Amino acid sequence: MSVGAPLLAGLRIVEVSAFVAAPLGGATLAALGADVIRVDPPGGGIDIDRWPLHRGRSLYWAGLNQGKRSVTIDTRSEAGQRQVSRLIAAPGEGGGIVLTNLPVRGWNSYAELSKLRPDLIMVVITGDRDGGTAVDYTVNAAVGFPWLTGPEDHDGPVNHVLPAWDGMTGFLAAFAILAAERHRRLHGEGQLVELSLADVAMAMAGHLGLIAEAILEPEPRGRFGNDVYGTFGRDFGTRDGRRVMVLALTPRQWLSLGEATGLSPDFSDLESHVVADFRKEGDRWAHRQQLYELLEPWIAERELADVGKVFDQHGVLWSPYQTVKQLIADDPRASTANPMFSDVDHPDLGRFLTTGSPLRFGAAAPVPPRPAPTLGEHTEEVMREFGLEP
Amino acid sequence: MSVGAPLLAGLRIVEVSAFVAAPLGGATLAALGADVIRVDPPGGGIDIDRWPLHRGRSLYWAGLNQGKRSVTIDTRSEAGQRQVSRLIAAPGEGGGIVLTNLPVRGWNSYAELSKLRPDLIMVVITGDRDGGTAVDYTVNAAVGFPWLTGPEDHDGPVNHVLPAWDGMTGFLAAFAILAAERHRRLHGEGQLVELSLADVAMAMAGHLGLIAEAILEPEPRGRFGNDVYGTFGRDFGTRDGRRVMVLALTPRQWLSLGEATGLSPDFSDLESHVVADFRKEGDRWAHRQQLYELLEPWIAERELADVGKVFDQHGVLWSPYQTVKQLIADDPRASTANPMFSDVDHPDLGRFLTTGSPLRFGAAAPVPPRPAPTLGEHTEEVMREFGLEP
Numbered sequence A, B: 001m002s003v004g005a006p007l008l009a010g011l012r013i014v015e016v017s018a019f020v021a022a023p024l025g026g027a028t029l030a031a032l033g034a035d036v037i038r039v040d041p042p043g044g045g046i047d048i049d050r051w052p053l054h055r056g057r058s059l060y061w062a063g064l065n066q067g068k069r070s071v072t073i074d075t076r077s078e079a080g081q082r083q084v085s086r087l088i089a090a091p092g093e094g095g096g097i098v099l100t101n102l103p104v105r106g107w108n109s110y111a112e113l114s115k116l117r118p119d120l121i122m123v124v125i126t127g128d129r130d131g132g133t134a135v136d137y138t139v140n141a142a143v144g145f146p147w148l149t150g151p152e153d154h155d156g157p158v159n160h161v162l163p164a165w166d167g168m169t170g171f172l173a174a175f176a177i178l179a180a181e182r183h184r185r186l187h188g189e190g191q192l193v194e195l196s197l198a199d200v201a202m203a204m205a206g207h208l209g210l211i212a213e214a215i216l217e218p219e220p221r222g223r224f225g226n227d228v229y230g231t232f233g234r235d236f237g238t239r240d241g242r243r244v245m246v247l248a249l250t251p252r253q254w255l256s257l258g259e260a261t262g263l264s265p266d267f268s269d270l271e272s273h274v275v276a277d278f279r280k281e282g283d284r285w286a287h288r289q290q291l292y293e294l295l296e297p298w299i300a301e302r303e304l305a306d307v308g309k310v311f312d313q314h315g316v317l318w319s320p321y322q323t324v325k326q327l328i329a330d331d332p333r334a335s336t337a338n339p340m341f342s343d344v345d346h347p348d349l350g351r352f353l354t355t356g357s358p359l360r361f362g363a364a365a366p367v368p369p370r371p372a373p374t375l376g377e378h379t380e381e382v383m384r385e386f387g388l389e390p
Helices: A023-031 A059-064 A078-087 A109-114 A137-145 A164-187 A197-207 A210-216 A249-261 A264-274 A281-286 A286-302 A304-314 A324-330 A379-385 B021-030 B059-064 B076-090 B111-117 B136-142 B164-187 B199-209 B210-216 B251-261 B264-274 B283-288 B287-299 B304-314 B324-330 B377-384
Strands: A012-016 A035-040 A069-072 A097-100 A121-126 A192-197 A234-237 A243-248 A317-320 A341-346 A350-355 B012-016 B037-041 B070-071 B096-099 B121-126 B191-196 B233-239 B242-250 B315-319 B339-346 B351-355
Touching: A012 A023, A012 A078, A023 A035, A023 A059, A023 A097, A023 A121, A023 A164, A035 A078, A059 B210, A069 A286, A069 A379, A078 A109, A097 A164, A109 A121, A109 B233, A121 A164, A137 A164, A137 A197, A137 B315, A137 B324, A164 A192, A164 A197, A164 A234, A164 B164, A192 A197, A197 A210, A197 B059, A210 B059, A210 B324, A210 B351, A234 A281, A234 A286, A243 A249, A243 A286, A243 A304, A243 B136, A249 A264, A249 A286, A249 A304, A249 B070, A264 A286, A281 A286, A304 A317, A317 B136, A324 B136, A324 B199, A324 B210, A350 B096, A350 B199, A350 B210, A379 B191, B012 B021, B012 B076, B021 B037, B021 B059, B021 B096, B021 B121, B021 B164, B037 B059, B037 B076, B070 B377, B076 B111, B076 B191, B096 B164, B111 B121, B121 B164, B136 B164, B164 B191, B191 B199, B199 B210, B233 B283, B233 B287, B242 B251, B242 B287, B242 B304, B251 B264, B264 B287, B283 B287, B304 B315
Parallel strands: A012 A035, A012 A097, A035 A069, A097 A121, A121 A192, B012 B037, B012 B096, B037 B070, B096 B121, B121 B191
Antiparallel strands: A234 A243, A243 A317, A341 A350, B233 B242, B242 B315, B339 B351
């Protein structure tokens, strides 16, 4: 196999963006070697100072813009609008692609920009499908998960801290760019592609069966704390005060848990007593409280290291809970032992563990993890390269 | 623009999968017109009966397999292995693509299958990068979010109910297929593509700045309940017992909130008193408790309908919290008023609101939402079509 070039070398995307989803889409393409040029206003956009910070600089911005080129152009002026338009529409087989989550109307609409390059591909991310403002946190509130998440006895909604809908939308935006570029390669035409956070969230709720459940069942599921709905899985405490997540999703995993803990006879006794078949997920779920009561003391009597050793020997599906600090301190997966990571120097922030793409392509050269640019770092370079002098 | 055919018409993917990520990747491609053929053992794989159920049938399986063809083949026999291999390697420009999250070794390894079709594309999803078993819930425990999620005074980890890492991995798997297919179109060669849930989760934590924060800051963030870290956003209660999520991420949104509620003068007074500039997210975060105290009574005195009316008039960034039942009952976005949805008949489950792709391509025909097949529905058809009679 030829592994000379990165997989997406030759693809050029102009990203006019802020916050998470669109920048993540761009970063996903950049991590495979695409030339992603992010355009911001001088001084930065509305996300330039977003928390978390280090020495007053945004770690968020640095994380979401890894591997891109940064250009600042003032699009309040017509001259600036012309520059950005020409950059977007610049020639080249892999160019003519723009990704944005900012309002598109007038000069930066698909109709106007495609006059400069008829095969333009434009991917627009909105909050709501109709263009209305919505963000991860409002979409999550609307779609039902905060009433299903969190401690069973808690009486309010529980938000995700992870902007999961932004993440999914960002990856789908990257997918959409490749899908549209494939169409252009086959049929020679560009197109406008639209997606919204709200539609992504509702589609996901549909795929998980939650919408069907709410329609078809008079009493859809409630909130079950850390119990994994419909199967066996929950957190347990160890003697040394750590928590572990333990699951048995398959018959094999269920057997492993009994073998690892020596609790197989107790599980069998309970099975006979309640007339159940614990090889079935539904039966493990129905009798979970009694199963928890058997497993709890076994874990509570042991230290994390001992629990982990026995569980790993027997192929139990489990993990310790870790803080992010513990992840980077204790877990070799989050270290340079994992080729996805490198220690990378960032000009403002110093040196820290930085990820590349989680995708590994056998026939393409991996792209080493790269830092984000500083704001406007490539303005002059890009102006020259694309002949954009005002 | 030619909008005659669905965007991915002509692409054929054989999916040998279970659970969420791989089936979601397949469903994402099927929703744009790809021919996705899911292969299961007779009687179904380990996810055939996963909850939620309706009339004893899995709504989960139905949601994750929308728009696919279903084939059952017993791969414990060599004859079955040969059939699946031939199906995967069947000729056709858009064929020769397999997506799986099941163990690949021996007959179904990339090395063996690519003997039958040298330009084979194979995307393999694992839990851990090294092939070790991990699922959404163990990955989430390891990567730190359960200690950041949930009520501030709660003393244990809080799991996501949404399998967010599965979702992101599924969409990235679909992206990976198009990226590899692009490479094959350009260079004529196939390849093995690998990704793991754990790497996807750690890459996302990196993009959000969490890994850098844990490395660079002696005291990274803790748990802040429903407060959106580093800005202004939280849930509030209305007079009629509903909850609303209210945010101000931008200076404009902050002004809107003050104007909508008439609290601008109070916000200004506080600004002078504490010497802050509430146009800055960091300042809104630092003084959030006092800001909450101003906003809480304004919302608590009003009913949801009145809060919503005023907020919408002023462009406040907000949403009511809804259960999934409320979403489908009250929110027009989750109805056939949204072209992403249709009422679709499923042979076993009846008629219910079903989603198509959240992606809208201007130059391609949309694919109407389709039900999942019944298990094995297309076995004979596919056997005939690909000449797989034993």
